[in-house]
Amino acid sequence: MQIKAPRGTQDVLPKDSYKWHLLEKRIRELCDLYQFREIRTPAFEHTDLFIRGVGETTDIVEKEMYTFLDKGNRSITLKPEGTASAVRSLIEHKLYADPMPLKMYYLSTPVFRYEKPQAGRLREHHQFGVECFGSIVPNLDAEIISIAMTLFQQLGLKNLSLNINSIGCPTCRPVYRQKLKEYFETHKEDLCETCLSRLERNPIRILDCKNESCREVVKNAPRTIDYLCEDCSDHFHSLQEYLTILGYDFVVNPGLVRGLDYYTKTVFEIISTDLGAQSTVCGGGRYDKLVEECGGPDLAGIGFGMGIERLLMILEKQGLLPEEPYKNKVYIASMDEASKKEGFRLLALLRKNGISAEGDLMSRSFKAQMKYADKINFTHTVIIGEEEVKTKKFTLKNMELGTQESLTEEELINTLK
RNA sequence: GUGGAUGUAGCUCAGUGGUAGAGCAUCAGAUUGUGGCUCUGGGGGCCGUGGGUUCGAUACCCAUCAUCCACCCCA
Numbered sequence: 001m002q003i004k005a006p007r008g009t010q011d012v013l014p015k016d017s018y019k020w021h022l023l024e025k026r027i028r029e030l031c032d033l034y035q036f037r038e039i040r041t042p043a044f045e046h047t048d049l050f051i052r053g054v055g056e057t058t059d060i061v062e063k064e065m066y067t068f069l070d071k072g073n074r075s076i077t078l079k080p081e082g083t084a085s086a087v088r089s090l091i092e093h094k095l096y097a098d099p100m101p102l103k104m105y106y107l108s109t110p111v112f113r114y115e116k117p118q119a120g121r122l123r124e125h126h127q128f129g130v131e132c133f134g135s136i137v138p139n140l141d142a143e144i145i146s147i148a149m150t151l152f153q154q155l156g157l158k159n160l161s162l163n164i165n166s167i168g169c170p171t172c173r174p175v176y177r178q179k180l181k182e183y184f185e186t187h188k189e190d191l192c193e194t195c196l197s198r199l200e201r202n203p204i205r206i207l208d209c210k211n212e213s214c215r216e217v218v219k220n221a222p223r224t225i226d227y228l229c230e231d232c233s234d235h236f237h238s239l240q241e242y243l244t245i246l247g248y249d250f251v252v253n254p255g256l257v258r259g260l261d262y263y264t265k266t267v268f269e270i271i272s273t274d275l276g277a278q279s280t281v282c283g284g285g286r287y288d289k290l291v292e293e294c295g296g297p298d299l300a301g302i303g304f305g306m307g308i309e310r311l312l313m314i315l316e317k318q319g320l321l322p323e324e325p326y327k328n329k330v331y332i333a334s335m336d337e338a339s340k341k342e343g344f345r346l347l348a349l350l351r352k353n354g355i356s357a358e359g360d361l362m363s364r365s366f367k368a369q370m371k372y373a374d375k376i377n378f379t380h381t382v383i384i385g386e387e388e389v390k391t392k393k394f395t396l397k398n399m400e401l402g403t404q405e406s407l408t409e410e411e412l413i414n415t416l417k
Numbered sequence: 418g419u420g421g422a423u424g425u426a427g428c429u430c431a432g433u434g435g436u437a438g439a440g441c442a443u444c445a446g447a448u449u450g451u452g453g454c455u456c457u458g459g460g461g462g463c464c465g466u467g468g469g470u471u472c473g474a475u476a477c478c479c480a481u482c483a484u485c486c487a488c489c490c491c492a
Contacts (some may be wrong), residue, residue: 002465007483059490063418083490111492116418118486127492194489208490230490259491280492307492335450366450374452385450414434 002411008115008123009310015131018324018380019312024107027128030151031105036130039104041085047075053084053294057202064113078112081260082129082305083287090133091296102136108308118280120310129284132304133291138235141266141286142242144302145362148282149248150268151306156320160281162248165224165256167204167237169264172229177203179222187217206358208257221319223254232265239266274317275310282306291342330357330416331373332382335366341385346382346394349409355416374399380416 005011012020031038047067054061061230066078079085086104089095095102114122130147132140145162152160168176177234181203184191190213191199195206207218228236243250258267275281284304315321330350334343343359350357358378360369366385373381383395383404394412397404407415414415 004483064490074462113491115490116488117484118488121491125492129492156468275492277487278491300472305492333451365445366454368445370452372452378452381452383451395451397451402452404451 006123008117008121010122010124015324019044019315019321020108020308022322022325023308023311023315025357026154027105027107027151030147030154031130034103034147035143036103036105036147039086039089039106039131041079041082041089041106041109043110044076044078045088047077048078049084049088049294050077053087053262053290054081054315058259058261060113060259064115066112066114079109080113081111081128082106082109083131083260083262083290083301084301086129086131086303087291087294087301090299091291091294096134096291096297096299101140102133103130104132104266105130105216118278118314119276120307122309125310126168126308127305128308129303129305131301133299133301135302136235136288136300138238138266139242141239141302142236142246144284145243145248145268146246148304148306149246150283152270152281154403155311155315156318157272157314158318162240162243162250163253163256163269163271164243164250164266164268165253166228166232166239166265167224167263167267167285168228169233172227172232172406173264176222176224180206184217184220190214190217204257205259207255218255225252225254235265240417258283258285262290262293264288268304272310272314274314275375278310280307281310281314308374328380328416329376330355330380330382331368331369331376331378332357332359332384333366333373334360334384336386339386339389342389343382343384346384346412348411350413350416353413353417355413382412 028038047065050065051061056062060080065080065285067323068076070076086106090102104145105128107128110124111127112124114123117123122388128383132144145164149162167173178371181199184195184199184203184206188196188199191206192214195214195275198205204224206214207221225233225236237294240250240252256269258269263285265286269280271279272281273279282301286300286302288300290301291297312321332343332347332350334340340360347357347359358376360372362368362372364372370381381397381399383397388394393406393408395404396407396412396415
């Protein structure tokens with residue numbers, strides 16, 4: 001049996017990796033613009049971190065984690081998301097002693113979830129994420145959102161929509177939760193099976209259900225934003241003002257409830273119509289209690305995660321990915337034994353001078369070498385035969401124009417540089 | 418975890434109850450040191466895997482795995 005990549009994983013092949021590099025370069029420049037620095041955390045953590053961080057009742061923790069015992073009998077889990085690790089690291093290295101706010105991002109870190117693969121959903125995918133700790137001001141929420149929005153604008157993405165909501169804080173959420181539960185109790189007969197089980201454990205999640213009869217019930221359900229405490233309500237309104245200052249269109253979506261338990265106040269998602277059923281490219285929010293819950297000090301936080309594969313899917317679909325960037329590539333074609341050796345020497349010399357070059361590695365005939373040079377799209381070919389070896393003047397052919405000239409070693413290096 | 422579609426050469430796909438083809442790609446040639454066009458030829462497939470029906474299955478039936486899509490959930 002042939003061994004294939006595990007279900008829900010993808011290879012990035014040599015011909016495509018430049019797309020990732022392109023995107024990663026843009027993202028690094030952007031983060032630099034916002035004064036964020038990169039953090040790198042391990043691909044796996046102690047399972048407890050995610051149980052405490054992400055939340056016991058979430059789908060991620062309940063059924064999607066790659067958890068195993070290592071040889072030291074520790075329960076280990078492959079990261080299902082990025083925030084918990086950042087928080088753990090912050091606490092472990094006492095970064096809370098640094099000047100506030102703490103700003104960090106992570107890029108192309110792999111995250112793992114055991115789900116059934118479909119369009120835009122993988123078991124291993126990669127995320128770009130941003131986290132900021134120590135500040136509770138609403139203009140920070142807007143600023144975090146603007147990082148994602150700016151990236152999308154720079155890339156030229158269309159058909160995106162920004163959804164925001166506030167899910168309250170430990171002061172107002174229990175009140176709302178109770179109201180919601182009372183409301184759903186009276187409509188039990190119209191709820192689907194999963195929602196009935198949610199009723200006890202996490203009634204807020206019913207708001208997110210796509211089942212038709214549940215949606216009917218949800219339509220008239222109490223909305224989080226109507227039960228926010230004064231602090232949360234002010235925060236939410238203020239956020240909207242700041243988003244307006246930045247000129248963003250947004251939708252207040254009371255049904256937006258995120259599947260991770262750590263969120264408080266602001267939650268948001270950026271949605272694309274070009275992704276099929278998995279429409280979220282970027283999702284995040286505020287998590288003011290998470291650091292404390294993980295054993296750290298009382299420190300507010302906010303951040304988002306963005307799926308690199310999904311982002312690339314949209315770029316591809318909207319035709320926004322450029323061709324592989326132009327590069328001056330030189331091929332050295334040679335004929336007899338003597339010229340082959342001369343070519344081999346020249347190849348090393350070109351590379352020493354920073355010129356990207358390649359020679360024959362297939363023992364091809366001269367003509368076949370030329371064909372190859374054409375196929376691989378070399379911009380120049382250096383031709384070496386008896387003549388060139390004798391005179392020490394090499395033939396440089398411009399493959400696009402078809403022109404050629406005879407040059408000394410030094411001239412050759414200078415023109416190709 | 419549930420449901421639908423699909424699985425034949427590197428890729429896109431034909432095809433028949435008697436163990437397979439096309440186009441593209443690849444490689445080699447078309448008189449001696451020059452690519453792109455054209456022409457000729459070669460290599461490459463246990464027809465996803467395991468069972469069953471049959472004298473015989475790539476084709477029919479079952480199972481399984483994988484891919485794609487939807488539910489669920491999320492990036």
